[in-house]
Amino acid sequence: MEKRKERIDRGIKARSEDIFALSSYREMLYLLVPRAIPVVGLLFLAPFLSPYWREIFISTSVYALLAISWDLLISAGLVSLGQSLFYGIGSYVAGSLNHYYSLPPILTIPIATVAGGIICTIVLLPVLRLRGIYFAMVTLVVPLMFSRLVEATRILGGTEGLTGLTPFPSPWVSLYVIEIAVLVTLFGFRRLMGSDWGLIVKGINDNDRSVMSAGLNIHWYKAQVVFLGASVGCFAGAFGTHLDMFAGMPGFALDYSIMPIAAAVVGGAGSFAGPLLGAFILVPLSEILRSLGALRIVFYGMFLVIFVVGLPEGIFRFLQRKYHQFERWVEVS
Amino acid sequence: MGRSELKKEGESLLRVEDLSKSFGGVLAVDGVSFELPSGQLLGIIGPNGSGKTTLVNLITGFIKPDRGRVIYSGNDITGWPPYKIVTLGIARTFQMVKPFYQLPAYKNLIIPLCSPRVKAMAGGKYGERDAVALDLLEEVGFERDSYVSYKVASSLPQGYLKRLELAKAIALRPDLIILDELFSGLSLAEVASIVPIIEKLRFQGKTMIMIEHRLKELFRIADRVMVLNYGQKIAEGSAKEVMESEEVKNAYLGSEE
Ligand SMILES: Nc1ncnc2c1ncn2[C@@H]1O[C@H](COP(=O)(O)OP(=O)(O)OP(=O)(O)O)[C@@H](O)[C@H]1O
Ligand SMILES: [Mg+2]
Numbered sequence: 001m002e003k004r005k006e007r008i009d010r011g012i013k014a015r016s017e018d019i020f021a022l023s024s025y026r027e028m029l030y031l032l033v034p035r036a037i038p039v040v041g042l043l044f045l046a047p048f049l050s051p052y053w054r055e056i057f058i059s060t061s062v063y064a065l066l067a068i069s070w071d072l073l074i075s076a077g078l079v080s081l082g083q084s085l086f087y088g089i090g091s092y093v094a095g096s097l098n099h100y101y102s103l104p105p106i107l108t109i110p111i112a113t114v115a116g117g118i119i120c121t122i123v124l125l126p127v128l129r130l131r132g133i134y135f136a137m138v139t140l141v142v143p144l145m146f147s148r149l150v151e152a153t154r155i156l157g158g159t160e161g162l163t164g165l166t167p168f169p170s171p172w173v174s175l176y177v178i179e180i181a182v183l184v185t186l187f188g189f190r191r192l193m194g195s196d197w198g199l200i201v202k203g204i205n206d207n208d209r210s211v212m213s214a215g216l217n218i219h220w221y222k223a224q225v226v227f228l229g230a231s232v233g234c235f236a237g238a239f240g241t242h243l244d245m246f247a248g249m250p251g252f253a254l255d256y257s258i259m260p261i262a263a264a265v266v267g268g269a270g271s272f273a274g275p276l277l278g279a280f281i282l283v284p285l286s287e288i289l290r291s292l293g294a295l296r297i298v299f300y301g302m303f304l305v306i307f308v309v310g311l312p313e314g315i316f317r318f319l320q321r322k323y324h325q326f327e328r329w330v331e332v333s
Numbered sequence: 334m335g336r337s338e339l340k341k342e343g344e345s346l347l348r349v350e351d352l353s354k355s356f357g358g359v360l361a362v363d364g365v366s367f368e369l370p371s372g373q374l375l376g377i378i379g380p381n382g383s384g385k386t387t388l389v390n391l392i393t394g395f396i397k398p399d400r401g402r403v404i405y406s407g408n409d410i411t412g413w414p415p416y417k418i419v420t421l422g423i424a425r426t427f428q429m430v431k432p433f434y435q436l437p438a439y440k441n442l443i444i445p446l447c448s449p450r451v452k453a454m455a456g457g458k459y460g461e462r463d464a465v466a467l468d469l470l471e472e473v474g475f476e477r478d479s480y481v482s483y484k485v486a487s488s489l490p491q492g493y494l495k496r497l498e499l500a501k502a503i504a505l506r507p508d509l510i511i512l513d514e515l516f517s518g519l520s521l522a523e524v525a526s527i528v529p530i531i532e533k534l535r536f537q538g539k540t541m542i543m544i545e546h547r548l549k550e551l552f553r554i555a556d557r558v559m560v561l562n563y564g565q566k567i568a569e570g571s572a573k574e575v576m577e578s579e580e581v582k583n584a585y586l587g588s589e590e
Contacts, residue, residue: 196447203433203444210431213393215419215448215505 002332007325034323038186038276042179054175058243060283061178065236067260067267067275068185069229074269075193076225077205079132082139084256085123086233087240088146088249090116092156094238095247099162109177109238116234121227128222131208140257147252161248165241174243181239182276185232189272192228201225259283266307268314277316345404346371346509346540347423352391352401353564361387363564364401369509374531374541376555376572378548380584384564385544386428389513393425394418405509420450424507428514428544430494432486438475438497439482442466445504454506466504473500473530492523499530510534511542516550524550560584 046057066083073080094112097103103111127138151159168174192198203211204218211218241247259282260275267278285303289296311318345368354362362384369375377385390396392403394415402411410418433441445451446462470482473496481493489497495515502510512531516524524547531554535541545551552558552572560568560575562584568575575581 196443199436199440200444200447202435206433206435207431209395209427210433210501211444212395212415213419213425213427213431214445214501215416215450216444217414217416 003329004332005327006330007321007327009325034320035187038273039183042183043176046175046179051171054171056284056287058175058178059240060279061182062236062240062243063256063259063263063283064182064276064279065178065185066233066256067263067279068182068189068272069232069236070260070264071269071272071275072189072225072229072232074264075198075205076201076222077131077208078128078222078225079136080139080229080257081136081261082141082143082257083233083260084252084254085139085143085146086116086120086230087237087256088143088251089119089230090234090237090239091241091247091251092150092162092237093119093234095162095165095241096156098165098242099157099247105166105168105242109235109242112238113231113235116237117227117231120230120234121223124226124230125223128219128226143252143257147249150249157248159249161246161250163246163248165245165247167245168242174239178239181235186272186276189228193272197221197224262304266304266315268311268316268318271314271316271320274314274316278314281315344370346406347392348402348404349388349392350402350404352388352403353399354387354391354396355399360564362391362398362561365561365564365566366401367559367566367569369540369542371508371540372535372538373556374535374543374554376551376558377542377544377561378546378551378558378575379561383561383584385561386513387564388561389425389511389542389544392418393423393511416448419448419505419507422450422506422508423511424502424505424509425511426498426502426513426515428517430491430498432489432494432497432501434487435485437483437485438489438493439463439466439470441486441497442469442500442504445501448505450505469500469504470497472503473497474526491518492520495519495523496527499527503534507539509540509542511544513544514546515543516545516547528554 042061046054049057066087069086070080070083090112093116094105094108097108097111098105123142124139127135130138150156156162168177193201200211200216200221203214204221208218211221237251241251260279263278263282264275265278266282267276268274282304286296286300289299292299307315313321347369349368350366352362352365353360365384365388367375377388379385387396391398391401394410394413394417397412402409404410405418405421405423408421410421432438433444443462443466446465467477467482471477475482475493475496481489486494486497495518499512499515502512515527519527528550531541531543535554543551543555555572557570558568558572558575559566560578560581562580567580567584568578
């Protein structure tokens with residue numbers, strides 16, 4: 001007797017697709033619970049952590065922002081291997097404003113977010129025409145170029161970097177600044193991708209010539225995507241700079257490029273929640289594995305492979321499916 | 334070169350002058366010139382590889398010409414990017430259909446409906462886009478209220494994809510529609526069901542260019558036919574004139590045995 005797995009949408013999902021169809025508390029809860037998880041997790045979990053884990057929680061959130069930014073770029077078909085460009089530029093803009101002009105973090109971070117976004121967009125503008133691997137190669141090289149530039153010209157503190165920057169007034173301030181930023185970005189980007197703008201961006205990924213023939217300027221849309229993604233990355237960099245009280249070449253380090261991609265792949269690209277989830281699995285995991293010393297990378301790599309092979313759709317999609325559908329085995333005659 | 338000067342040279346909606354493009358050593362389009370008066374349907378035929386699609390790409394801005402000019406409604410649009418050309422009112426379909434495979438059929442039309450041209454023409458009142466999209470699908474032969482309109486494009490059969498391709502062009506409310514082998518890959522019955530749609534578009538006053546290999550169907554609806562061979566225009570005129578030309582007979586016999 002052969003059996004086959006059947007997946008069935010829960011009735012509530014179909015009915016609650018349209019918000020006006022909500023008719024009971026049960027359906028309301030059904031929609032609300034998944035959205036409440038990140039809010040509760042990010043805002044109310046942290047107070048229960050030890051100071052050590054709270055720090056890791058914060059740096060995880062920084063990676064999560066970079067991963068969400070990566071996910072936005074990929075939704076337009078732009079493969080970024082250089083999230084560290086965004087982190088580094090944000091970090092240096094905020095760092096120099098603080099170091100040379102004594103601006104406080106409450107100004108440097110917003111300025112670095114916007115100005116950094118503009119700088120990164122201008123830097124990447126000439127290569128927006130490139131597709132796939134060509135764009136990816138450039139994003140990989142550009143942050144390396146920036147860090148060598150700083151080293152060679154000794155500008156912005158050279159290899160020493162800019163030290164003694166203004167810290168956040170308290171760990172709680174830094175915690176809530178970054179968590180609120182993650183939530184705003186997560187829900188903001190999800191909303192955006194659900195709009196016409198998002199549809200056009202997905203269309204560019206699907207078939208750019210078709211978008212061109214629909215009378216839309218794809219380069220303009222790609223530039224907007226890069227600006228938004230870069231701004232979020234620059235925010236992360238500016239935040240990290242004040243957290244570490246330091247801006248320097250490590251801001252362009254490969255870590256800031258690789259970890260977001262790994263997080264997005266493990267969590268599942270295309271949803272923003274996936275990369276967030278991925279970051280919150282991978283960064284703490286890498287921290288736990290620290291005690292293993294040299295073997296850390298081996299175990300870490302194994303975990304990555306297991307995730308990617310076992311759940312190619314990503315953890316988020318897997319959980320989403322489990323939530324919205326039930327499965328049963330049916331006999332195939 | 335003033336706009337007004339270009340305009341008074343005739344009533345042509347589209348004028349192509351000495352357009353040329355080569356790929357490496359291949360002269361894909363070689364000094365093609367023609368004029369298309371407003372409201373006419375021009376058929377373009379020619380053997381495989383004779384440069385028909387390249388000509389469309391040159392007119393619609395997807396490829397920049399090596400030489401020559403494209404003048405549309407008094408504007409020299411040579412070398413303009415595709416989105417600007419669309420904004421002036423030229424829409425095209427692709428020979429190899431290019432739907433948004435991941436989107437449901439009707440959502441495919443939302444993207445052209447978001448274009449600046451449509452927004453400008455529709456004015457402020459533009460809430461019911463899904464309804465507009467469904468109407469457009471019905472116009473090109475999707476059954477009203479059938480589930481097909483809601484299926485992802487990747488699961489649609491070729492016949493529907495071709496209709497969708499046409500709908501995406503119509504959605505732009507163009508004045509000139511260029512159809513690149515819309516009929517290819519369709520059954521006789523499917524072609525017969527699309528012909529009235531095209532006739533209706535003409536009735537609405539659209540100017541059209543149709544590239545076709547299906548000569549019989551084309552000749553029935555075209556006002557004029559132009560023949561390309563090795564990138565060159567070898568004949569132009571009524572369907573009858575063109576098919577009687579020795580050169581055309583040779584070109585077709587030469588390539589299609
Ligand atoms: N992007 C390109 N790069 C190189 N050569 C090209 C390119 N596009 C077209 N060609 C060449 O230009 C010539 C004309 O091609 P084109 O596609 O315009 O022909 P066609 O008349 O549309 O043919 P078909 O009836 O098969 O669609 C062919 O020899 C083709 O190989
Ligand atoms: Mg062709």
